[in-house]
Amino acid sequence: MRCSRRGLLKGGALVAAGSFMPAFARRALAAQEVVAPRRKTLVFLFLRGALDGLHAVTPVDDPRFQQLRPQLALRPADLLDLCLPGFNLHPSLAGLLPLWKACSLAFVHAVGSPDPTRSHFDAQDYLELGTPGVKGTSDGWLARALGETEIDEPGPLDAVAVSPRLPRALQGADDALAFASLDQLRLHPLAGAPRGQKGRDQARAVFEGLYGALPDDEAVATSGRQAFAALDLLEKKLSSAAAKSTVEYPNGPIANSLKPLAQLIKGDVGLRVGCADAGGWDTHVAQAGTLNGNLKQLGDSLAAFMLDLGPRAEDVVLVAATEFGRTARQNGTGGTDHGHASVALVLGGGVQGGRIHGAFPGLRDDQLYEGRDLAVTTDLRSVLAAAAAAQLDATDLAELFPGFSGEPLAGLFT
Amino acid sequence: MGMRTKFIAVLLVAACSRVARKDVTPPLTPQAPEAAAAIAATPDSPVLTRDEMIEHVLDRATFGPRPADREHLRAAGISAFLEEQLHPEQFEDEAVTRKLASVEVLSSAPDALVQRLYIERKKKQQEKKQEEMLSAAPVAPAGSAAGSKMAEPKARPKAVKRDYVQQLSQAKLLRAVSSERQLQEVMVDFWFNHFNVFSGKSDEAALLPDYESTALRPNALGTFPQLLEAVAHSPAMLVYLDNWRSAVPKPKAKQKRGLNENYARELLELHTLGVDGGYTQQDVIEVARCFTGWTVGEPQKDPRFVFKPEMHDFGQKIVLGHLIPAGGGVEDATTVLHILETHPSTARFVATKLARRFVSDEPADPLVRRVADTYTATNGDIRSMLRTIFESAEFWSRKALRAKVRSPLELVAASARALNASVEDPLQLAKAVGRIGEPLYGAQPPTGYPDVSQAWLSSGALLARIDFGLALANGQLEGVTIDLKSIGVGSPEQVLTKAAATLGANSLSDRTRGYILDQLKQTPQKPDLQAARAVGLLLGAPELQRR
Numbered sequence: 001m002r003c004s005r006r007g008l009l010k011g012g013a014l015v016a017a018g019s020f021m022p023a024f025a026r027r028a029l030a031a032q033e034v035v036a037p038r039r040k041t042l043v044f045l046f047l048r049g050a051l052d053g054l055h056a057v058t059p060v061d062d063p064r065f066q067q068l069r070p071q072l073a074l075r076p077a078d079l080l081d082l083c084l085p086g087f088n089l090h091p092s093l094a095g096l097l098p099l100w101k102a103c104s105l106a107f108v109h110a111v112g113s114p115d116p117t118r119s120h121f122d123a124q125d126y127l128e129l130g131t132p133g134v135k136g137t138s139d140g141w142l143a144r145a146l147g148e149t150e151i152d153e154p155g156p157l158d159a160v161a162v163s164p165r166l167p168r169a170l171q172g173a174d175d176a177l178a179f180a181s182l183d184q185l186r187l188h189p190l191a192g193a194p195r196g197q198k199g200r201d202q203a204r205a206v207f208e209g210l211y212g213a214l215p216d217d218e219a220v221a222t223s224g225r226q227a228f229a230a231l232d233l234l235e236k237k238l239s240s241a242a243a244k245s246t247v248e249y250p251n252g253p254i255a256n257s258l259k260p261l262a263q264l265i266k267g268d269v270g271l272r273v274g275c276a277d278a279g280g281w282d283t284h285v286a287q288a289g290t291l292n293g294n295l296k297q298l299g300d301s302l303a304a305f306m307l308d309l310g311p312r313a314e315d316v317v318l319v320a321a322t323e324f325g326r327t328a329r330q331n332g333t334g335g336t337d338h339g340h341a342s343v344a345l346v347l348g349g350g351v352q353g354g355r356i357h358g359a360f361p362g363l364r365d366d367q368l369y370e371g372r373d374l375a376v377t378t379d380l381r382s383v384l385a386a387a388a389a390a391q392l393d394a395t396d397l398a399e400l401f402p403g404f405s406g407e408p409l410a411g412l413f414t
Numbered sequence: 415m416g417m418r419t420k421f422i423a424v425l426l427v428a429a430c431s432r433v434a435r436k437d438v439t440p441p442l443t444p445q446a447p448e449a450a451a452a453i454a455a456t457p458d459s460p461v462l463t464r465d466e467m468i469e470h471v472l473d474r475a476t477f478g479p480r481p482a483d484r485e486h487l488r489a490a491g492i493s494a495f496l497e498e499q500l501h502p503e504q505f506e507d508e509a510v511t512r513k514l515a516s517v518e519v520l521s522s523a524p525d526a527l528v529q530r531l532y533i534e535r536k537k538k539q540q541e542k543k544q545e546e547m548l549s550a551a552p553v554a555p556a557g558s559a560a561g562s563k564m565a566e567p568k569a570r571p572k573a574v575k576r577d578y579v580q581q582l583s584q585a586k587l588l589r590a591v592s593s594e595r596q597l598q599e600v601m602v603d604f605w606f607n608h609f610n611v612f613s614g615k616s617d618e619a620a621l622l623p624d625y626e627s628t629a630l631r632p633n634a635l636g637t638f639p640q641l642l643e644a645v646a647h648s649p650a651m652l653v654y655l656d657n658w659r660s661a662v663p664k665p666k667a668k669q670k671r672g673l674n675e676n677y678a679r680e681l682l683e684l685h686t687l688g689v690d691g692g693y694t695q696q697d698v699i700e701v702a703r704c705f706t707g708w709t710v711g712e713p714q715k716d717p718r719f720v721f722k723p724e725m726h727d728f729g730q731k732i733v734l735g736h737l738i739p740a741g742g743g744v745e746d747a748t749t750v751l752h753i754l755e756t757h758p759s760t761a762r763f764v765a766t767k768l769a770r771r772f773v774s775d776e777p778a779d780p781l782v783r784r785v786a787d788t789y790t791a792t793n794g795d796i797r798s799m800l801r802t803i804f805e806s807a808e809f810w811s812r813k814a815l816r817a818k819v820r821s822p823l824e825l826v827a828a829s830a831r832a833l834n835a836s837v838e839d840p841l842q843l844a845k846a847v848g849r850i851g852e853p854l855y856g857a858q859p860p861t862g863y864p865d866v867s868q869a870w871l872s873s874g875a876l877l878a879r880i881d882f883g884l885a886l887a888n889g890q891l892e893g894v895t896i897d898l899k900s901i902g903v904g905s906p907e908q909v910l911t912k913a914a915a916t917l918g919a920n921s922l923s924d925r926t927r928g929y930i931l932d933q934l935k936q937t938p939q940k941p942d943l944q945a946a947r948a949v950g951l952l953l954g955a956p957e958l959q960r961r
């Protein structure tokens with residue numbers, strides 16, 4: 001399809017507005033805001049459970065598709081037109097169409113891991129470690145990506161995961177912060193101390209002192225020190241006007257984890273990597289209904305996130321990917337089982353959007369992986385490598401993905 | 415509850431009543447722990463003191479020491495204490511049993527719980543229908559505000575499910591805090607994560623009480639094969655990993671159905687052999703074929719294990735090189751379970767996980783080998799494997815001391831136990847566990863919650879830990895009362911010493927101690943304030959996050 005960013009602006013929307021902001025306005029904003037420098041950010045949204053890529057971005061012209069999924073395949077008339085031959089979009093992802101038309105959204109189809117495992121946990125591990133087939137890797141790929149480039153002013157909110165625990169992808173990034181919600185970070189006042197903010201601040205200061213007094217080799221103390229530094233910065237920044245959101249997000253876990261990331265990006269806390277998680281893709285049974293709901297959540301949440309970022313969307317790239325795809329055939333229970341290749345979504349500034357990247361290998365029996373799954377034609381690491389290069393200047397592939405002999409996916413970014 | 419279900423409930427209770435099982439290995443000798451500690455000592459890491467040993471064993475074999483436990487161990491001896499805990503059927507647990515009597519889901523049969531959900535769902539559907547008819551009627555004012563609000567019926571089935579899970583969570587906290595059968599409850603938690611089932615899937619909330627009380631608890635210190643078989647037959651697992659719908663494909667049948675590999679894969683990867691245990695994708699398929707027909711009567715009405723021959727694949731299968739001839743029925747899967755139970759990879763995998771829980775995140779290979787050997791020699795006797803751990807030098811080495819970061823459940827239970835908290839509303843404790851990062855019965859993946867320190871050390875979770883300690887010490891957790899009178903007596907030094915001893919914080923670093931002491935000196939010298947601050951600061955200190 002032909003892409004026009006102006007088309008998007010005419011449509012009343014969002015993304016490229018930053019580049020049209022007068023210079024004086026941008027300077028004014030900057031003067032008021034800057035503690036940490038305005039940085040590029042990479043957001044990774046992990047669709048855990050194995051998203052059925054064929055259900056989301058459907059190869060309508062492949063004659064085998066209907067045969068493989070007689071009940072599951074939607075009628076072509078019900079799918080959304082992507083203005084390109086061969087593929088249509090699931091109707092629940094309608095929220096993404098404006099981004100697609102503005103060329104801020106790309107899909108990478110038949111993407112996945114060279115490792116044959118169909119175990120969620122192995123495949124999730126491999127993806128997060130960035131070393132398919134090797135479980136012993138001690139740090140996550142995002143931690144390595146962060147470590148590759150020295151930055152001028154490292155801060156406590158350079159890497160944030162909106163999740164109760166640090167995801168494997170960030171393990172080894174000493175400064176990464178994980179929290180499920182901002183409320184999780186507030187403390188009760190000490191006994192007998194004043195109630196309210198004053199008491200809470202006092203409690204924080206006291207514990208900050210306690211953790212600060214302890215030696216570096218104690219892992220718990222180190223975690224604690226980071227937590228307090230992060231809290232300081234959060235409170236400073238999240239109250240700023242620019243961080244407030246006027247955008248309405250859908251209710252649900254995807255939006256709930258993307259919204260704080262948008263707040264942090266707009267608050268200029270120096271966020272370089274954001275992680276979010278969205279489960280519920282393991283659709284062994286009656287998947288049509290489940291995916292109607294989940295894909296709508298996904299599409300609407302991503303659209304709200306990009307809209308919320310406003311001019312800052314130019315500085316952000318979000319990659320949404322899953323551990324593997326699902327069987328090309330529907331199973332006996334109206335669902336699909338663990339498979340091989342799936343689809344990834346890449347959106348944000350600098351993305352060559354409005355396109356489906358990667359080669360689609362076809363669905364004939366001899367084209368399917370092990371005669372049952374969509375074959376992998378693009379290693380997900382090429383996608384991640386391209387995103388890490390674009391957003392984090394992390395270009396040393398041997399460091400980023402040890403043992404990977406491929407290249408960053410060409411043409412994914414301008 | 416109707417007469418029939420009441421009767422079943424009684425039967426269930428009777429079925430899981432305790433029968434003393436014969437020991438297959440001799441009890442720990444009276445001096446076994448001390449001897450192991452002596453072997454573990456090196457010039458660089460001197461032998462553990464008796465107090466350290468007592469603290470350590472209470473930290474590992476229970477949810478944390480209560481003040482009285484230390485006295486008990488000093489009098490009875492460590493070995494005798496462990497043997498006592500290894501035989502929970504030999505003593506009563508009256509106090510907690512009384513408290514649990516009011517937890518409805520524990521005395522309800524799974525069919526009653528499931529049927530209540532079914533009825534709620536039907537009601538909701540009917541209401542929805544009625545509202546649709548009402549809003550379609552011409553007399554209804556079009557687009558009235560009231561009308562559009564009514565269109566959103568109350569999510570009652572969801573509320574019922576939430577209530578079930580909350581009741582279960584309360585029971586879990588009551589047991590962790592107050593049960594005398596501490597090691598048994600530690601093991602129930604351990605096995606729950608090993609054989610995880612997520613409460614949010616389907617009607618699992620209604621199946622979990624039965625799963626925990628009939629499949630897991632009676633076998634928690636039994637044999638691994640019996641435990642595995644109980645889990646394999648449990649409606650909760652059959653539903654969670656979809657086996658109940660897995661059937662031999664019949665292309666022309668009216669109802670769509672087919673093979674589902676989900677349970678077969680996790681059975682091999684997570685329940686028995688481990689991911690590197692030496693199986694192939696073909697083995698997964700063959701195991702799935704063996705398990706076809708292992709299903710539940712009717713998940714929404716009659717959730718009990720049944721074998722349905724019409725779903726079973728009667729063809730020949732080859733599992734891990736073993737031929738399972740054509741024509742077999744329900745016993746195909748039983749054969750698979752036997753193959754797995756006696757497989758050396760299972761011994762190794764179970765041994766590794768036990769050693770990780772009780773000793774350290776990366777347990778030493780010789781220890782794992784010895785525990786695996788015990789598995790093999792005793793056909794998977796869990797008590798015997800635990801004995802191997804409890805008499806190992808690895809367990810009693812200085813390196814193992816406070817090597818584990820407490821999971822959120824362990825932290826919350828240990829704090830309540832140390833302070834002898836009176837828990838009127840265990841839900842408040844359960845919610846705290848969730849805030850710190852471990853929503854109970856809420857682990858979605860079949861791996862359950864992790865058992866390694868790194869997983870629990872995120873900054874946000876750490877702040878939640880500190881906050882829990884403050885709320886508990888301040889008496890701000892509703893329904894959880896602590897009495898700090900005995901701690902608040904004397905000078906700040908005395909208060910701190912007493913608080914630290916109560917909380918088992920005898921390994922405080924000088925810096926932590928000095929810092930907290932300074933804080934207490936700056937605090938008004940009122941006994942209750944001194945005590946609450948000392949406890950609040952200690953509970954949030956790094957040392958107290960470990961066991």
